[in-house]
Amino acid sequence: MTMKCGLEIHQQLSTKKLFCECPSELSDKVMGTVTRILRPTQSEMGEVDRAAMEESLKHRRFIYEITDNSCLVELDEEPPHDLNREALEVALKVALMFNAKIVDEIHVMRKIVIDGSNTSGFQRTALIAVDGYMDTSFGRVRIPTICLEEEAARKIEEREGVVVYRLDRLGIPLIEISTDPDMHTGEEVKEAAQRIGYILRATKKVRRGAGTIRQDINVSTGQGRVEIKGASRLNMIPKWVNMELERQEMLKKAAETLRDRNAKIDETIYDITEIFKNTESKIIARILKKGGKVLAIKLNGFAGLLKSGKFRLGREFADRVRVIGIRGLFHSDELPAYGVSEDEVKRVKDALNAGEYDAFVLIAEREELARLGLEKVIERAKIAMNGVPGETRAPKDDGSTAYLRPLPGAERMYPETDIPPIRITEEYIEELRKSLPKMPEERVAELVDMGISEQEAWQIVHMGMDDEFENIVKKYGYPTIVARAMLNGCEDIDYEKIFEYLSAGKFAKEAVDDIVLRACNGEDVEKVMKEYEASIDLDAIIDRIIEEKKELINERGMGAFKPLMGLVMKEVRGKVDGKKVSEVLRSKLKDAL
Amino acid sequence: MADYEPGDYVEVQTKKGVFRGVLLPTSQFSDRNVVLLKLDNGYNVGIVPDQIRVLRKGTQKKKIKKSVPAPNPNLPTVSILGTGGTIASYVDYRTGAVHPALSAEDFAYAVPEIRNEANIRARLIFNILSEDMKPEYWIKIAHAIKEESERSEGIVIPHGTDTMTYTAAALSFMFPKLSVPVVLVGSQRSSDRPSSDAYINLLSAVRVAKSDLGEVAVVMHATSNDDVCHIHRGTRVRKMHTSRRDAFKSINSAPIGVVGEELKFTEEYVKKSDETVLVPSLDEKVSLIYYYPGMPVSVFERMLEGMHGAIIMGTGLGHVASDFVPAVKKAVKDGVIIGMASQCLYGQVNLNVYSTGRELKNAGVIPLGDMLPEVAYVKLMWLLGNYDEEEVKRLLPENLRGELASRRVLQ
Numbered sequence A: 001m002t003m004k005c006g007l008e009i010h011q012q013l014s015t016k017k018l019f020c021e022c023p024s025e026l027s028d029k030v031m032g033t034v035t036r037i038l039r040p041t042q043s044e045m046g047e048v049d050r051a052a053m054e055e056s057l058k059h060r061r062f063i064y065e066i067t068d069n070s071c072l073v074e075l076d077e078e079p080p081h082d083l084n085r086e087a088l089e090v091a092l093k094v095a096l097m098f099n100a101k102i103v104d105e106i107h108v109m110r111k112i113v114i115d116g117s118n119t120s121g122f123q124r125t126a127l128i129a130v131d132g133y134m135d136t137s138f139g140r141v142r143i144p145t146i147c148l149e150e151e152a153a154r155k156i157e158e159r160e161g162v163v164v165y166r167l168d169r170l171g172i173p174l175i176e177i178s179t180d181p182d183m184h185t186g187e188e189v190k191e192a193a194q195r196i197g198y199i200l201r202a203t204k205k206v207r208r209g210a211g212t213i214r215q216d217i218n219v220s221t222g223q224g225r226v227e228i229k230g231a232s233r234l235n236m237i238p239k240w241v242n243m244e245l246e247r248q249e250m251l252k253k254a255a256e257t258l259r260d261r262n263a264k265i266d267e268t269i270y271d272i273t274e275i276f277k278n279t280e281s282k283i284i285a286r287i288l289k290k291g292g293k294v295l296a297i298k299l300n301g302f303a304g305l306l307k308s309g310k311f312r313l314g315r316e317f318a319d320r321v322r323v324i325g326i327r328g329l330f331h332s333d334e335l336p337a338y339g340v341s342e343d344e345v346k347r348v349k350d351a352l353n354a355g356e357y358d359a360f361v362l363i364a365e366r367e368e369l370a371r372l373g374l375e376k377v378i379e380r381a382k383i384a385m386n387g388v389p390g391e392t393r394a395p396k397d398d399g400s401t402a403y404l405r406p407l408p409g410a411e412r413m414y415p416e417t418d419i420p421p422i423r424i425t426e427e428y429i430e431e432l433r434k435s436l437p438k439m440p441e442e443r444v445a446e447l448v449d450m451g452i453s454e455q456e457a458w459q460i461v462h463m464g465m466d467d468e469f470e471n472i473v474k475k476y477g478y479p480t481i482v483a484r485a486m487l488n489g490c491e492d493i494d495y496e497k498i499f500e501y502l503s504a505g506k507f508a509k510e511a512v513d514d515i516v517l518r519a520c521n522g523e524d525v526e527k528v529m530k531e532y533e534a535s536i537d538l539d540a541i542i543d544r545i546i547e548e549k550k551e552l553i554n555e556r557g558m559g560a561f562k563p564l565m566g567l568v569m570k571e572v573r574g575k576v577d578g579k580k581v582s583e584v585l586r587s588k589l590k591d592a593l
Numbered sequence B: 001m002a003d004y005e006p007g008d009y010v011e012v013q014t015k016k017g018v019f020r021g022v023l024l025p026t027s028q029f030s031d032r033n034v035v036l037l038k039l040d041n042g043y044n045v046g047i048v049p050d051q052i053r054v055l056r057k058g059t060q061k062k063k064i065k066k067s068v069p070a071p072n073p074n075l076p077t078v079s080i081l082g083t084g085g086t087i088a089s090y091v092d093y094r095t096g097a098v099h100p101a102l103s104a105e106d107f108a109y110a111v112p113e114i115r116n117e118a119n120i121r122a123r124l125i126f127n128i129l130s131e132d133m134k135p136e137y138w139i140k141i142a143h144a145i146k147e148e149s150e151r152s153e154g155i156v157i158p159h160g161t162d163t164m165t166y167t168a169a170a171l172s173f174m175f176p177k178l179s180v181p182v183v184l185v186g187s188q189r190s191s192d193r194p195s196s197d198a199y200i201n202l203l204s205a206v207r208v209a210k211s212d213l214g215e216v217a218v219v220m221h222a223t224s225n226d227d228v229c230h231i232h233r234g235t236r237v238r239k240m241h242t243s244r245r246d247a248f249k250s251i252n253s254a255p256i257g258v259v260g261e262e263l264k265f266t267e268e269y270v271k272k273s274d275e276t277v278l279v280p281s282l283d284e285k286v287s288l289i290y291y292y293p294g295m296p297v298s299v300f301e302r303m304l305e306g307m308h309g310a311i312i313m314g315t316g317l318g319h320v321a322s323d324f325v326p327a328v329k330k331a332v333k334d335g336v337i338i339g340m341a342s343q344c345l346y347g348q349v350n351l352n353v354y355s356t357g358r359e360l361k362n363a364g365v366i367p368l369g370d371m372l373p374e375v376a377y378v379k380l381m382w383l384l385g386n387y388d389e390e391e392v393k394r395l396l397p398e399n400l401r402g403e404l405a406s407r408r409v410l411q
């Protein structure tokens, strides 16, 4: 079974908010708070679980921080205004660039979300276009839906029964692009994400910076679908995908082995605290001292699958209990270790009556939590017999992913009656079609024409720096140096300033790399440039050399320029631009004659 | 005739391609050429069809039977009298239609917490939009209250918020004595939304309906927070914001209480009496006239034509242009009873400070203190419906149901 990957991309727009006139920015200016509760609404079937409802009432209060860039709309104290037309236009253009079919009339829907991230209890979202696609180096990627929706409030903190959100982010327009599972490797996913990112940025109406674009990757190898949520760093995508592929293969092999061994899960939870009465394990000792217990379960036929060779089921178990706050989970494949002695391991095995192929998992915690944790492990172990479960996972810095939560259930949507439908006419679409931004290939060709290699041009386009590049090169020239600076440099550097100073002759082009490097390390660009500039008094050097070589000048007149140039450059190379040296030297030489 | 109908799963051919989904009833705001589809992913979209083919006929929606638990003998009985509106409602996720909760069962399902507060008797008096409210409906509500007061310990009336305070004022005057609390309640966010204020308002209203209050009250969110509601006197409350949850404010007075998990009266209030006395008649020949600079005297005169009474919402302390004085004088002479309230809403009118005020007073205009103009309008209708002219003139500026106060303090 080959791997199939799909992408879901959310990109914030930089227009005003989607349903009010507040600016789409984050803000730390908190003017006050309101406290709200949300209740599951009930459908006509009366299908609301009463217990769930009471739970939601008792334990969930949401505190919303009101910011200077939020109004009564974000507070759910005023009906939404008309859908922002500029944001709609961006979404429609994006749809056209993905060759999608734009619907004839747009209807805004309410998608029920009662985790508090929307003050209204639903996210407003509209399907703009369907059945799009894009062509990539590895083939066609289908884009079944393109939606325009509102961003959720920003979660600030979560404490006992209360979640605090900030209203600054709520209502920022988002374009949501979902692809079909048409990618088969991590590199393909990366390329697709890059291309989608480029097309979004080409509209010039997207927000930039951390958190303004979010990528979720679906990975399936024929069993459960795994969603890697928030896989936002492009360069990490291949690693995340490939490690997820390995994990899924491992899970399948483990399932096969378990079936071969006729594995069984004994659901008995054993209290083995007694064995660890005098343990050397600091972690366990500490928990026992606080009145905790050591509980264990036996997994028949699981030996060697928890952690040995490629097998890592132990980590799956640890992930499941980590989300409920348990860190003290140990299993037989990794013991003895962590201060747990060989003798203790043997006694646990005896107590559980574990055979050669049997594994055990133990949790040291307060009893109630340990019991809950082991129930989760049992649940996960049962799933292990079937292979890969569908779930949502979080990407980690080392390229692996960690269990986050089950996949979300079916969405409940109903129409947003406060916003009238919007008719999209053929004439309007034709008009938009005339003003579409350039596709990446065209843009790359333009940059190549400006004097850089195709490879550099692609990199600049993918970084979304093509406009800045074009602007600088048109003003100051130096295409290859600008490209190199950008490709070696980092975000948030004022490249234009560097090249403005360079072209004014304030330092030599050889210094650009150093300046960029130092700016990336957090130094102030202006200050760094001053250093390169201040270290040289070109006039004095030239005056001195003219004085020293008076004879030569008298002898050869302007013919002395070349040798003198060589002498000056010897002293100022890398610090003053040659062009500038030649200018100054020429004029001083003329004066001297 | 089309062989497809809403509810059918259809395939629609268009110039752009093929769409599949459940055909929905047309939205009233949609373009006429457009049909509305719910696609498989749950989204609704409008598309211009070339051809529609039914893939699967729609099935009838299953009706589920709702049942309420048997009444709890330890809980009081509260009547909920529906007037329309959607304070409690269900969403049909297929079509997006919102159905109001009408029966006791509906309420018990929509706000299950009510079951812990009271046994509910529910009935729909009529089903109208708040803006369509008329004096004749007030009388219907009043009769229903009288009947229910004999069967339950408190009455809750869900009501559209636009005209709720007019109804509250009318009921206040119609019941000189109440043996049960009468609580009007509404919602500023309809209950098909998870953020609706309806649940807390309704639950709070039921709690007030269980109290010893013997007045008509309005119970709505106190602030933008979902925590407590204010209990407003029916003759003092006004909707002061088009959309906020805390739109309802007591004007020229403090709310009489606060209700959340606990109920607390913070001002003096009338306690339940042994009997409910209903005096329902209204004389609808009363005008409420908003004076504005540049208003022609002829317009004013026309608004008085055939009327038995009028309340003028004057500027500031209670003024109209001085050239209105002869017209006012003539109307009063013809037997029209004219009261003066202020557009300021806050503070009391005073016709003694300026000469125009004194002239109006001499012409026979009755200054109405700090009474809200809409309350004065309803009060005059009720007085004219039940008393002779001299008595009306005497009672209009008197405090009957807490609609007037002689003391106002800085709040």
Ligand SMILES: [Zn+2]
Pocket: A017, A020, A021, A022, A069, A070, A071, A072, A073, A074, A171
């Ligand atoms: Zn806003």
